[in-house]
Amino acid sequence: MKSVGIRDVAKAAGVSITTVSHVLNETPNTRTSESTRERVRDAASELGYSPNRLARGLRTRSSGMIGLLTEDIATTPHAGRIILGAQEEASSHNLTLAIINSHVDAGAAARRADARELIERHADGIIYATVFHREVSVPVELRAVPAVLIGAVDVQGLVPAVLPDEATGAANLTALLVAAGHRRIGFTNSSVDVPATRGRLIGHLRALAQAGIARDDSLIVSGLSEASGGYAATLELLSRRDRPTAVFCYNDRMAMGAYRAAAELGLHIPRDVSIVGFDDQAPIAESIHPSLTTVALPHYEMGAWAVATLTRLIQGSSDAWYLSTHPTLMQCPVVERHSVGPPQLVKSISNSATDLNL
Incomplete structure (x- = not known):
């Protein structure tokens, strides 16, 4: 079959080739009427016209492709929405998204x-997404093209970044526990010192201070940010004579371990102890019983923001410096389920009637 070209569209629409080019390429500052634009688009659609992307790339020096360089994100279930958000935003700009996934422990x-592979394939820009919120040294190769970060901060402050507002998300979650009546709240934190570790604790302590609750460092226990770490940390907290009535877990995996610890101690959730997590990780948060109240990370929104921002930078936006020095924070909403209830009269694990405390 003969391929349909721009001349065929121009003939069908009754306009010049130049007019078709302006309309289909959305050339700014042209005097083409809306009725003519509509006629050209209808003709192109009816004829099945598809622009020659290779020819356009040679003319505009643009490949129409952007790269997504990831750390384990393509194989991490709860972060797959980053790719979905980036893909759908790229499609809305008629861009192709090329993904290279590598291990989080891969070296510089x-x-x-x-990064060189994406540049050699003529990517117009590159998104660098990390598997968790932390500081990174961006590969020097990314200076050759516009670039943005997802979930990370460039230690040199040269690359625009979008981050989850984990401190505010944690503060809102602690405020929910306080509103339910809890005043003695344990916190199981990650033992790895990264921005997420610091941000979630900062938000928790901020909410306590705003509620007039004094900080008690004995209620903050760190461990591996996995179920095993959550189990050990929560077991330590809930075995105390003056145990907390609620436990805030660094993430949903630690919350899974917290559920196990509570069960081993004969405690019912949320009647005897309320437990909350962070990340809204599928399928954990909805599958454990009772379903977990947690905080959702804005994966989809960050992916879409990265592509939209990268597109502006590719087109020569002048706000690159501001974005590089002022990371964009995305809201982390609280997702209420069934693991939070009002505090009950606290009884120590010994079940002695003399061990009753408020």
Whole structure:
């Protein structure tokens, strides 16, 4: 079959080739009427016209492709929405998204090689997404093209970034516990010192201070940010004579371990102890019983923001410096389920009637 070209569209619409080019390429500052634009689009649609992207790339020096360089995100279930958000936003700009996924522990040399591969394939820009919120040294190769970060901060402050507002999300979650009547709240934190670890604790302590609750460092226990770490930390907190009536877990995996600890101690959730998590990780948060009240990370929104921002930078936006020095924070909403209830009269694990405390 003969391919349909721009001349065929121009003939069908009764306009010049130049007019078709302006309309289909959305050339700004042209005097083409809306009725003519509609006629051209209808003709192109009826004829099944598809622009020659290779020819356009040679003319505009643009490939129409952007790269997504990830750390384990393509294989991490709860972060897959980053890719979905980026993909749908890229499609809305008629861009192709190329993904290279590498291991979170890959060294600097591997990261630079991944960036070079995308650049050699003529990516117009690159998104660098990390598996969790932390500070990174961006590969020097990314200076060759516009770039943005998802979930990370460039230690040199040269690359625009979008981050989850974990401090505010944590503060809102603690405020929910306080509103339910809790005043003695345990906090199981990650033992790894990254921005997420610091931000979630900062938000928790901020909400306590705003509620007039004094900080008690004995209620803050760190461990591995996995179920095993949550189990050990929560077991320590709930075995105390003056145990907390609620436990805020660093993430949903630690909350899974907290559920196990509570069960082993004969405590019912949320009647005897309320437990909350962070991340809204599927399928954990909805599948454990009772379903977990937690905080959702804005994966989809960050992916879409990254592509939209990268598109502006590729087109020559002048706000690159501001975005590089002022990371964008995305709201982390609280997702209420069934693991929070009002505090009951607290009884120590010994079940002695003399051990009753408020």
